[in-house]
Amino acid sequence: MELGKKLEILSAGARYDVSCASSGSDRRAPPGGMGRNLPAGVCHSFAGDGRCISLLKLLFSNACRYDCAYCMNRASNDIPRASFSTQELTKLTLSFYRRNYIEGLFLSSGVFADPDIVMERLVEVARSLREDAGFGGYIHLKAIPGCGDRLLKKAGRYADRLSANIELPTAASLSKLAPDKSGKEILSSMRFIGESCAEAREDSRRIAATPDFAPAGQSTQLIVGATPDDDMALLGLAQSLYRRYRLRRVYYSAYLPVGLDARLPTGPPPLLREHRLYQADWLLRFYGFKAEELLNPALPNLCEEIDPKSAWALAHPEFFPVELSRASMEELMRVPGLGATSARRIVSARRAAKLKPELLPRLGLVMKRARYFLSLYGRALETSIAWEGLRPLLMDRPPASRTPLLGKAAWSGPSGKPMALAVQSQLEFVFP
Amino acid sequence: MKPETWSYDGSLESLLVLVAHGLSEGMAPASVLCAIRPEMGLFGNEASWSAYCPPKAAVDVAVDAILEVSRRYYAAVLRAWMSEEALEADLVAVGLDCLRRGETALGDYSFPSLSRLAAAVRQVTKETHLLEGFARFSLRRDGRYVALLEPQFNVLPALAPFFLGRFGAEAFAIVDLVRGFGLASVKKGSLISLESLNGEGLKGVMPEAEEEEEVALWRSYFKTVENVDRRNPDLQRRLMPLRYWGQLTELGSSRQ
Numbered sequence A: 001m002e003l004g005k006k007l008e009i010l011s012a013g014a015r016y017d018v019s020c021a022s023s024g025s026d027r028r029a030p031p032g033g034m035g036r037n038l039p040a041g042v043c044h045s046f047a048g049d050g051r052c053i054s055l056l057k058l059l060f061s062n063a064c065r066y067d068c069a070y071c072m073n074r075a076s077n078d079i080p081r082a083s084f085s086t087q088e089l090t091k092l093t094l095s096f097y098r099r100n101y102i103e104g105l106f107l108s109s110g111v112f113a114d115p116d117i118v119m120e121r122l123v124e125v126a127r128s129l130r131e132d133a134g135f136g137g138y139i140h141l142k143a144i145p146g147c148g149d150r151l152l153k154k155a156g157r158y159a160d161r162l163s164a165n166i167e168l169p170t171a172a173s174l175s176k177l178a179p180d181k182s183g184k185e186i187l188s189s190m191r192f193i194g195e196s197c198a199e200a201r202e203d204s205r206r207i208a209a210t211p212d213f214a215p216a217g218q219s220t221q222l223i224v225g226a227t228p229d230d231d232m233a234l235l236g237l238a239q240s241l242y243r244r245y246r247l248r249r250v251y252y253s254a255y256l257p258v259g260l261d262a263r264l265p266t267g268p269p270p271l272l273r274e275h276r277l278y279q280a281d282w283l284l285r286f287y288g289f290k291a292e293e294l295l296n297p298a299l300p301n302l303c304e305e306i307d308p309k310s311a312w313a314l315a316h317p318e319f320f321p322v323e324l325s326r327a328s329m330e331e332l333m334r335v336p337g338l339g340a341t342s343a344r345r346i347v348s349a350r351r352a353a354k355l356k357p358e359l360l361p362r363l364g365l366v367m368k369r370a371r372y373f374l375s376l377y378g379r380a381l382e383t384s385i386a387w388e389g390l391r392p393l394l395m396d397r398p399p400a401s402r403t404p405l406l407g408k409a410a411w412s413g414p415s416g417k418p419m420a421l422a423v424q425s426q427l428e429f430v431f432p
Numbered sequence B: 001m002k003p004e005t006w007s008y009d010g011s012l013e014s015l016l017v018l019v020a021h022g023l024s025e026g027m028a029p030a031s032v033l034c035a036i037r038p039e040m041g042l043f044g045n046e047a048s049w050s051a052y053c054p055p056k057a058a059v060d061v062a063v064d065a066i067l068e069v070s071r072r073y074y075a076a077v078l079r080a081w082m083s084e085e086a087l088e089a090d091l092v093a094v095g096l097d098c099l100r101r102g103e104t105a106l107g108d109y110s111f112p113s114l115s116r117l118a119a120a121v122r123q124v125t126k127e128t129h130l131l132e133g134f135a136r137f138s139l140r141r142d143g144r145y146v147a148l149l150e151p152q153f154n155v156l157p158a159l160a161p162f163f164l165g166r167f168g169a170e171a172f173a174i175v176d177l178v179r180g181f182g183l184a185s186v187k188k189g190s191l192i193s194l195e196s197l198n199g200e201g202l203k204g205v206m207p208e209a210e211e212e213e214e215v216a217l218w219r220s221y222f223k224t225v226e227n228v229d230r231r232n233p234d235l236q237r238r239l240m241p242l243r244y245w246g247q248l249t250e251l252g253s254s255r256q
Ligand code: SF4
Pocket: A064, A065, A066, A067, A068, A071, A072, A073, A074, A075, A109, A110, A111, A178
């Protein structure tokens, strides 16, 4: 099969894995090599569905022995099958990387043989890129369900990030839709990866030459809407994965119908639900919220009309108004419409000078929602609307599709003189 | 005291000397004439102080003086220059404020000079970050990868470290088609202007022919990864503004 056709089949097979990040790792190529990772990650393009394209996301093979009902690559699905060779994959990755199409490679695979054999193939591609080609770009490897720790250990040496996809939040859902997979095995891989990352970090503090182990950590993916599991189950699981296995990221993927199966829903993908889960997840990771603050058994699903932070705010009138002149970063970040950047700007501005209402727009704050929840020197910024009237003002329009939540030179001036190379190192972050 | 007008040639070296002059004099000029801005020809006769083609020693002294204020301030001066906006007097005013109050001054958005400077710096930073992703390179027969860019701001110097890290020992060049200059790598870790590279300037690094195989593979990949059930062109355009589409291979640009 020609390379173009393989690329078409094996990229189509990989597109349901929504992980796209190339961040979290700071890696340089060895001398004579090429490629560099920056912790912030880079989006190189955006697909027609608005998703960031940062990595060349491919399957090594789409042949699979397993029969997960939600997956187009399942054994019982009659589709063309293909596999790459290690050489084809390394060549393609380097060729795309040099043209600045991608930050690196995301490699997964169908389980076409014993999981250890499949994992070995993925590790070999990563090894070849790192050792034969001296590649310093990003590599994300999927942990094949059921593969042994020995191979995960090897994978972590070459990959920036590893991921073991849990896919469904309960053992019952997993045995219903993915009977060949074992939740226990997936969690055991996550535990092993989490512990190995922590060990490598700890050792590198004492011994500089400690080999890396997946410096960008691990992530996982949960499918939304393929089973009746509620948001509380999904978010509760995500929270415990963040805490227990120090996951960097849980991705939520709205279920897309991939064939007729009585076990699966037939309706359109629950895009808004996926969007709300991302918003809530963001609050867990960066805003100090806990899952139980956002959802409870009486309210097991996120509100469709209002974002999770606004919904929390409306349920907690006792917390507001937040006083701009002295609130902490944590308190400011709980205000609907204020993010970490806005909170940082407020704190930095009030250190420099007395805050005045006319200064707020100059800080670049978006006050559309925030003004209902803020006061300055004891005076509420907005008094025209009663608390009970806020709800309709905080509703947002459902997004039409997935919104990624977000991401020394010499030159001559007119004087014709080259500028000192050293200035380049000064071009870092200047203003929040 | 009569309000001061200063002038300079528009180069970064001269801007650094101008800013350092303001810091040492303890005063910001009322206005600044820049030789490459339309309001003035090359010679600003009415200026009471000017910086044209300063010697290297003067630039080195200026860099030290600005760094002494703060590294963040220095970074702001560099990005202000890249923005090509008339921010010279603001830069001096903010620098003097920093000398008085330390780095706290860089958070005082009630100061109009700081607020203007911060807005320009943010724009340049954003453009730099976008182009780190959207630059597209193609391979020339001499083994050099070349990207042709049309940046809104003068950001090649800010992009250079990113691509130096990326290409390692491999040869590359980035070209600013709007301003008609480029930077080329000569050995790992250093860049020179195109004129110094081959004497041919831009001509010497222009791509030769479209790389059909790589382009076709990339376009096919770009098409396949889209989830058509979730098509959202508005979101795509918001995240990838139309002004960059001309240089994106996957969207049909044949420039590469
Ligand atoms: S293991 Fe399941 S999810 Fe993975 S490729 Fe095979 S069928 Fe698809």
